[in-house]
Amino acid sequence: MQTQSEYGYNSKIEGDVVLTTVDAALAWFRKNSVWPMPMGLACCAIELMASGASRFDISRFGSEVMRFSPRQSDCMIVAGTVTYKMAPVLKRIYDQMAEPKWVIAMGACASTGGMYRSYAVLQGVDNIVPVDVYIGGCPPRPEAVLDALMKIQDKIGKEPILQRTVAAKLLNLQES
Amino acid sequence: MSALESANKIKAKFGDLVTEPTEFRGEITLKIADAEKICDVCLFAKKQLGFDFLVDISSVDNYGEDPRWTIVYHLRAIGNGDEIRLKTDVSEEKSELPSIIGVWRTANWHEREIYDMMGIRFAGHPDLRRILMWEGYPYHPLRKDFPLAGKSSEMPGVVFTKPAPLEGGPFVTLPSSADAISREPRVRNPEE
Ligand code: SF4
Numbered sequence: 001m002q003t004q005s006e007y008g009y010n011s012k013i014e015g016d017v018v019l020t021t022v023d024a025a026l027a028w029f030r031k032n033s034v035w036p037m038p039m040g041l042a043c044c045a046i047e048l049m050a051s052g053a054s055r056f057d058i059s060r061f062g063s064e065v066m067r068f069s070p071r072q073s074d075c076m077i078v079a080g081t082v083t084y085k086m087a088p089v090l091k092r093i094y095d096q097m098a099e100p101k102w103v104i105a106m107g108a109c110a111s112t113g114g115m116y117r118s119y120a121v122l123q124g125v126d127n128i129v130p131v132d133v134y135i136g137g138c139p140p141r142p143e144a145v146l147d148a149l150m151k152i153q154d155k156i157g158k159e160p161i162l163q164r165t166v167a168a169k170l171l172n173l174q175e176s
Numbered sequence: 177m178s179a180l181e182s183a184n185k186i187k188a189k190f191g192d193l194v195t196e197p198t199e200f201r202g203e204i205t206l207k208i209a210d211a212e213k214i215c216d217v218c219l220f221a222k223k224q225l226g227f228d229f230l231v232d233i234s235s236v237d238n239y240g241e242d243p244r245w246t247i248v249y250h251l252r253a254i255g256n257g258d259e260i261r262l263k264t265d266v267s268e269e270k271s272e273l274p275s276i277i278g279v280w281r282t283a284n285w286h287e288r289e290i291y292d293m294m295g296i297r298f299a300g301h302p303d304l305r306r307i308l309m310w311e312g313y314p315y316h317p318l319r320k321d322f323p324l325a326g327k328s329s330e331m332p333g334v335v336f337t338k339p340a341p342l343e344g345g346p347f348v349t350l351p352s353s354a355d356a357i358s359r360e361p362r363v364r365n366p367e368e
Contacts, residue, residue: 084337085310117340119317119326120309 023162030100031156032062034149037073037097039090041080044107044139048079051142061149070096075152076129077145081109082122094129102155104148105131108138179204179258182225186260189220197260208264211247211273217262218249218279227251227260230280235290239320244268245296249276266296275301293318310335 020028036058038048051058058064067073070093082090094103105125108114111134113123125131132155133148183197183204194217195207208217221227231250238244243265252259266273275298276283287298288307295316298304305311312331315322324346325339347361 084335085308088335113340117342117345118324119315119322119337119340121340123338123340 023160026161027157027159030159030161031153033065034061034063034075034102034152034156035065035067035073036063037070037076037093038066038068039076039078039080039093041078041082041086041090042109044079044109047139047142048077048106048145051145056142056146058146058149061146061153063149070094071098073097074100075102075104075149077104077106078110078125078129078131079106081114081116082125083120084122085120087122087128090125091128100156100159102132102152103129104145104152105134106145106148107135107140111136114138179260182221182227182253182258183260185225186217186221189224190217193217203259203261205261205263208262211264211266214247214249214262214264215274215276215279218251218276221251221260221262222279226253226255227258229254230276230282230286231259233276233283233286233290235294235296235318237294237318237320242267245271245294247273247290247296271295272297272299274299277301292316295319313337 038045040048050056052064052066063075070076074097076094076097078090094101103125105111109116109121110125111131113121115138117123122128133151135144135148137144180197180199183206186206187194187197190208190213193209193213195209197204197206199205206217208214229252231252232248233250234248236246236248238246245266245268247264247266249262250259251262264273273296275287277287277300284301284303285307287301288303288305290296291298291301291304292306292308293316306313309317310331312334314329315327317326323339325342326337328336328338330336344363346363348364349361350359350364352359
């Protein structure tokens with residue numbers, strides 16, 4: 001009598017097979033475990049904490065693993081007022097994050113400088129790092145943070161990862 | 177001993193160096209004629225009169241007047257809750273007065289903040305660096321002739337600043353209980 005197949009595949013329920021492309025599968029893995037880098041700089045960070053806590057529960061979207069090390073995170077959530085003094089630090093942390101990486105500008109301050117039209121505040125974090133999603137509000141509600149996260153997931157889901165890596169490799173070969 | 181009695185004792189000890197105590201809304205202020213003597217007055221207030229806590233040091237920019245700067249010291253006696261205020265003037269050419277860290281060590285950061293924001297130096301301060309802006313920032317932003325929007329500056333590879341777009345502002349609220357419309361932030365001319 002035949003025991004367990006070594007492929008972990010039971011022919012009796014042969015229908016349970018999903019066909020996909022490698023690209024789509026990779027993107028699916030990737031988009032459901034976006035590890036955020038919580039760049040909490042002001043009051044918006046409180047709402048970001050609420051998004052992580054039980055009531056809103058960011059882990060439903062695979063992003064509960066907030067990493068305070070840029071080496072281990074994929075998505076920087078800039079939550080708060082970016083002063084000129086902090087701007088170089090933020091840029092450096094962004095540079096230290098490994099590719100691929102995304103940025104959410106959370107709240108009016110991070111998006112545009114907000115109400116701080118002053119000498120001390122950077123007028124929008126997009127002056128120094130590329131931003132993927134902006135969230136309006138002062139502060140935005142946690143639902144809005146989750147919505148931004150879902151937008152990022154959509155974006156990641158559409159990325160042709162393999163095609164891009166292969167294309168880059170080929171390009172490198174040609175050049176060398 | 178009330179705050180006024182303490183102020184009178186300072187007056188009796190230092191004579192012409194300080195003015196008569198003035199009272200406004202229950203707060204006592206003494207003006208010190210010579211900023212170089214600030215340490216002596218503070219030391220006397222601390223050691224003899226029990227003002228053991230320096231609440232704050234602040235600075236005023238009397239733009240367009242001479243002397244330009246006024247430095248304001250708030251002292252409190254923790255034991256009985258008395259408070260007095262000492263003021264002294266410094267001219268713009270000098271822009272320097274003695275540090276009082278020798279009397280209250282907490283003066284360290286207060287004096288650094290004044291140096292950062294107003295550009296007034298404190299002689300004898302052990303570590304007179306900027307505290308809020310970064311080393312190398314060329315301006316002192318709390319001066320009256322510094323625009324709210326800021327100015328451009330650049331430390332290549334480190335940090336830059338650009339003037340903020342005010343979009344017709346600054347928008348100012350009015351203290352008013354009339355209604356929300358008259359309170360809300362608008363462009364307001366000082367004459368109105
Ligand atoms: S947008 Fe509002 S809540 Fe968020 S950091 Fe700025 S001031 Fe604070």
